[in-house]
Amino acid sequence: MSKPTLNEIHEDALAPLKPARPMYYAILAILACGFGWGILVWIYQTRVGLGITGLHIPVGWAPYITNFVFWIGIGHAGTLISAILFLNRSRWRTAISRSAEAMTVFAVMIAALFPLVHLGRLWVFYYIIPYPSERQLWPNFVSPLVWDICAVGTYLTVSVIFWLVGLIPDAAASRDLYAGQAGQKHPRTLLYRIMSIGWTGSSRQWHHYGRAYLFFAALATPLVISVHSVVSWDFAMANMPGWHTTIFAPYFVAGAIHSGLAMVIALLIPMRRIFNLHRIITIDHFEAMAKTMIVTTLIVGYAYLLEPFIAWYSGDVFEKQFAWLRATGWFAVFYWSLTLLNVLVPLVFVFKAARRNIKTLLIVGVLVNIGMWLERWVIITGSLSYDFMPHNWTVYIFRWPEISITFGFFCLFFFLFLLFSKFLPTVAISDVKELSAGLLYSPEPETFITKKQEAKIGRKESGLLAVFTSPDGLVEVIRKLKDNGLTRIEAFSPFRLDEVNALLHPRKSPVRLWTLTGAVSGCIGGFWLAIGSAHVNDLFVGGKFSPAAYIPYCIVGFEGLILFGAISNLLGMLYNARLGQIRLPAAYDARFTKDRFGLFIACASEQIPKAKELLASFKPEEINVV
Amino acid sequence: MILLLGVAGWCYCVFSGDTARTWRALLVNFIFFTPLASGMIVWPAIAIISQGNWARSLERTAFAGLYFAPVSIAAFIVLWFGHSHWLSPDPPQGFWLNSKFVFIRDLAALGVIWVLGTAFVNRARKGTPSTLAGWLCFAYAVVFTLIGFDIVMALDPHWFSTLFGGYFFVSGMFAALACWTVLSILPGIASAEQRHDLGKLTVAVSLLTAYLMFSQLLPIWYEALPKEVRFIIPRLTEYPWRYVSIFLVLTIYLGPLVLLLTRWSKRSPAFLTAVSLLMLVGLWVERWWEVTPTLGGQLTFGLTEISITVAFIASFMLSGIISFGREKL
Numbered sequence: 001m002s003k004p005t006l007n008e009i010h011e012d013a014l015a016p017l018k019p020a021r022p023m024y025y026a027i028l029a030i031l032a033c034g035f036g037w038g039i040l041v042w043i044y045q046t047r048v049g050l051g052i053t054g055l056h057i058p059v060g061w062a063p064y065i066t067n068f069v070f071w072i073g074i075g076h077a078g079t080l081i082s083a084i085l086f087l088n089r090s091r092w093r094t095a096i097s098r099s100a101e102a103m104t105v106f107a108v109m110i111a112a113l114f115p116l117v118h119l120g121r122l123w124v125f126y127y128i129i130p131y132p133s134e135r136q137l138w139p140n141f142v143s144p145l146v147w148d149i150c151a152v153g154t155y156l157t158v159s160v161i162f163w164l165v166g167l168i169p170d171a172a173a174s175r176d177l178y179a180g181q182a183g184q185k186h187p188r189t190l191l192y193r194i195m196s197i198g199w200t201g202s203s204r205q206w207h208h209y210g211r212a213y214l215f216f217a218a219l220a221t222p223l224v225i226s227v228h229s230v231v232s233w234d235f236a237m238a239n240m241p242g243w244h245t246t247i248f249a250p251y252f253v254a255g256a257i258h259s260g261l262a263m264v265i266a267l268l269i270p271m272r273r274i275f276n277l278h279r280i281i282t283i284d285h286f287e288a289m290a291k292t293m294i295v296t297t298l299i300v301g302y303a304y305l306l307e308p309f310i311a312w313y314s315g316d317v318f319e320k321q322f323a324w325l326r327a328t329g330w331f332a333v334f335y336w337s338l339t340l341l342n343v344l345v346p347l348v349f350v351f352k353a354a355r356r357n358i359k360t361l362l363i364v365g366v367l368v369n370i371g372m373w374l375e376r377w378v379i380i381t382g383s384l385s386y387d388f389m390p391h392n393w394t395v396y397i398f399r400w401p402e403i404s405i406t407f408g409f410f411c412l413f414f415f416l417f418l419l420f421s422k423f424l425p426t427v428a429i430s431d432v433k434e435l436s437a438g439l440l441y442s443p444e445p446e447t448f449i450t451k452k453q454e455a456k457i458g459r460k461e462s463g464l465l466a467v468f469t470s471p472d473g474l475v476e477v478i479r480k481l482k483d484n485g486l487t488r489i490e491a492f493s494p495f496r497l498d499e500v501n502a503l504l505h506p507r508k509s510p511v512r513l514w515t516l517t518g519a520v521s522g523c524i525g526g527f528w529l530a531i532g533s534a535h536v537n538d539l540f541v542g543g544k545f546s547p548a549a550y551i552p553y554c555i556v557g558f559e560g561l562i563l564f565g566a567i568s569n570l571l572g573m574l575y576n577a578r579l580g581q582i583r584l585p586a587a588y589d590a591r592f593t594k595d596r597f598g599l600f601i602a603c604a605s606e607q608i609p610k611a612k613e614l615l616a617s618f619k620p621e622e623i624n625v626v
Numbered sequence: 627m628i629l630l631l632g633v634a635g636w637c638y639c640v641f642s643g644d645t646a647r648t649w650r651a652l653l654v655n656f657i658f659f660t661p662l663a664s665g666m667i668v669w670p671a672i673a674i675i676s677q678g679n680w681a682r683s684l685e686r687t688a689f690a691g692l693y694f695a696p697v698s699i700a701a702f703i704v705l706w707f708g709h710s711h712w713l714s715p716d717p718p719q720g721f722w723l724n725s726k727f728v729f730i731r732d733l734a735a736l737g738v739i740w741v742l743g744t745a746f747v748n749r750a751r752k753g754t755p756s757t758l759a760g761w762l763c764f765a766y767a768v769v770f771t772l773i774g775f776d777i778v779m780a781l782d783p784h785w786f787s788t789l790f791g792g793y794f795f796v797s798g799m800f801a802a803l804a805c806w807t808v809l810s811i812l813p814g815i816a817s818a819e820q821r822h823d824l825g826k827l828t829v830a831v832s833l834l835t836a837y838l839m840f841s842q843l844l845p846i847w848y849e850a851l852p853k854e855v856r857f858i859i860p861r862l863t864e865y866p867w868r869y870v871s872i873f874l875v876l877t878i879y880l881g882p883l884v885l886l887l888t889r890w891s892k893r894s895p896a897f898l899t900a901v902s903l904l905m906l907v908g909l910w911v912e913r914w915w916e917v918t919p920t921l922g923g924q925l926t927f928g929l930t931e932i933s934i935t936v937a938f939i940a941s942f943m944l945s946g947i948i949s950f951g952r953e954k955l
Contacts, residue, residue, distance in 0.1 A: 297762060310788040
């Protein structure tokens with residue numbers, strides 16, 4: 001299949017935004033009903049109490065916490081694909097990153113609901129938020145549940161920011177498409193105008209945006225590892241057999257990426273089919289995901305083998321007992337199924353034919369999702385039902401409220417994803433265009449620091465606008481113009497052009513200083529919050545002298561680092577790229593987000609003929625006086 | 627020459643003076659250099675699997691680790707003669723930690739990794755892509771998990787940590803990366819882009835190592851169970867190990883993050899080499915810190931440690947010289 005042109009990419013990616021067929025609304029309605037049923041059951045449960053679920057001593061955590069861990073895990077693959085693969089400079093990331101990020105945002109939103117469901121009296125959730133209360137009661141930062149709030153809260157915030165920032169250029173493309181088709185006043189146009197916050201694709205914007213995006217990726221990567229580690233430490237900090245083991249953190253993170261990749265595969269195969277995105281999302285993308293799944297399978301398998309081995313090695317009676325019962329007790333069927341589904345089934349991807357077969361990919365994706373849900377179930381409820389003493393052992397039976405709420409929130413996830421795929425571009429359009437132009441991840445040109453001020457071009461300036469059909473040669477044009485005294489130039493493009501940016505904006509982007517300041521103050525702030533709040537009452541809890549319990553406070557400091565680093569990164573980008581302007585400059589042409597490249601030369605009317613003459617040799621498609 | 631001097635020095639120390647300490651010194655050097663050398667071969671394998679074309683021209687410097695194979699096996703066999711000094715005589719695990727069984731399986735494991743490594747290097751030199759890269763990575767993880775459990779964790783058979791094997795092989799890869807960086811920069815082989823990538827990779831792997839260390843520290847500290855916390859008590863609270871721990875946090879765990887933050891620092895050959903050498907020293911200290919408090923040693927560096935360390939360094943440099951000569955670098 002030949003490489004798609006810029007125009008084809010643009011049209012393919014934005015085609016799903018057209019008005020929907022009735023089938024779409026029908027499916028949306030069914031999912032809404034499912035979700036609605038789940039909410040009704042939740043309201044009923046809140047009224048009547050958690051006794052209607054299967055929860056009973058000693059099993060205090062069951063399907064709701066399983067769902068919580070499962071959905072956080074699903075979110076991880078999105079950040080892996082967006083952030084980690086961006087840092088790795090993987091090419092196959094571009095077509096799937098936007099959908100994966102959206103999946104992350106929705107999965108984490110749903111995950112965050114489950115502790116509320118599990119709380120019963122969900123209105124008291126605010127107890128755990130650190131705020132100066134009347135009675136000077138602060139949450140205990142030595143508790144893993146409080147780390148959860150820090151980590152999941154940070155993850156939700158940063159994922160949403162990362163997703164929305166990534167969407168800015170694509171929202172601009174949608175804005176221009178809709179403005180052209182439906183006019184400026186149409187609600188969709190307004191939506192995209194707000195989301196694109198004045199994006200024009202100018203080189204100034206790309207320059208600062210590019211650095212900010214890199215920092216977002218660099219911050220999101222350790223965040224994603226920390227979040228699921230913190231969730232795993234909800235269990236590893238306890239003394240339960242099967243829970244208290246040091247391998248939980250990397251084991252959970254690998255499992256999260258495993259289940260998340262399976263969900264991405266399971267979501268994208270139908271999405272690609274329904275929205276005809278075959279030219280952009282090819283079988284190579286799925287093969288790359290399948291290969292990554294082999295790695296996660298091996299890590300998960302490694303953990304599955306080591307746990308019983310160390311249980312025996314440790315000589316601990318309760319660990320050995322639990323390892324034995326897990327394999328032979330009442331949920332042995334789940335344990336053996338999950339081993340099969342999570343480790344043996346995905347190993348079929350070792351064979352190339354399996355990796356490139358759509359049906360196999362879809363089946364394996366769905367099976368791994370089931371297996372990973374079961375794994376969470378076995379870890380959480382299994383350890384609780386087979387704890388230390390035999391008289392305490394129990395069988396857990398699902399009741400209808402739990403099944404309804406689990407089902408309802410699955411419906412919510414697909415409902416949100418379906419809304420996303422209709423209203424927002426599901427493909428990172430500018431990245432795919434950059435890839436097809438062969439410029440993705442090109443090495444950064446050496447920038448030279450000049451003492452001269454960068455040309456600040458105002459929104460209402462007049463001058464000459466030249467439109468080109470290709471970015472080749474833009475660098476020579478700019479050099480020639482600058483040599484002839486026309487230095488106030490701005491370039492426009494649908495994707496980042498590093499060499500052009502280096503010429504027009506040679507000063508290193510100051511966004512890095514914003515980010516560093518935010519990160520350092522966030523880290524100090526996190527430690528200050530934890531140590532300070534412990535000092536308020538100086539309670540000696542759990543044998544750990546709280547004010548000096550710096551080991552768990554590292555987590556709070558770390559999440560603060562990421563959160564404030566990301567927020568200041570965002571602010572730095574908005575400020576330096578001058579985003580947030582309501583009206584677009586007069587020199588802007590809507591084709592610049594599609595497949596045309598522009599050069600705006602701000603000059604007095606006397607200089608215009610000279611500029612036209614200089615430009616003529618480079619054969620622009622159009623030259624307009626603005 | 628230096629190698630022979632080092633070995634002679636060590637042998638002298640074995641037969642006179644504090645024998646436990648001399649065997650410990652050999653152990654520390656074995657667990658530092660062996661994962662380093664075999665890890666160096668694994669890095670190109672990882673680059674191949676992840677299609678990281680940036681590293682192709684640097685592969686040949688990484689293959690220098692291969693020539694260390696005979697030294698590591700010889701060191702292991704020599705280590706065996708002194709096993710009474712470091713392997714527990716009557717472990718609760720019974721047959722699993724029986725000295726003969728440990729010796730045979732670990733020797734076999736070493737054999738597996740070196741044979742696979744040799745096969746991979748031969749294929750890579752001929753330029754034939756192979757699935758051997760994947761197998762090599764997997765084998766490295768399994769072999770050094772086992773060696774980590776048997777040679778380090780078993781020093782105190784009452785202690786255990788499920789992640790210890792994982793931490794051991796990842797920190798081995800960290801040492802291998804630091805050594806690969808030094809070997810690629812000193813002869814001027816790595817370009818600015820490649821140095822930048824090596825620097826970024828160093829930060830990533832150091833954070834990964836720190837994460838795996840923290841993942842063990844946190845649950846063990848939190849629950850303070852006697853059978854687990856026995857490992858961290860001397861290293862967190864007792865003099866002088868406490869200061870060694872602080873030194874390690876500042877150098878190998880958080881050092882690269884701070885030192886290699888800027889673009890310049892990663893591209894500058896001198897600075898990156900200096901940081902990588904610091905990492906190598908730090909990781910050696912880390913291996914020593916894993917072993918010595920458990921075996922009741924003191925914070926002393928004398929002829930014992932220096933002689934055998936020098937011997938190992940010399941043999942490693944010898945293997946590097948042979949390799950570079952072969953590759954005509």
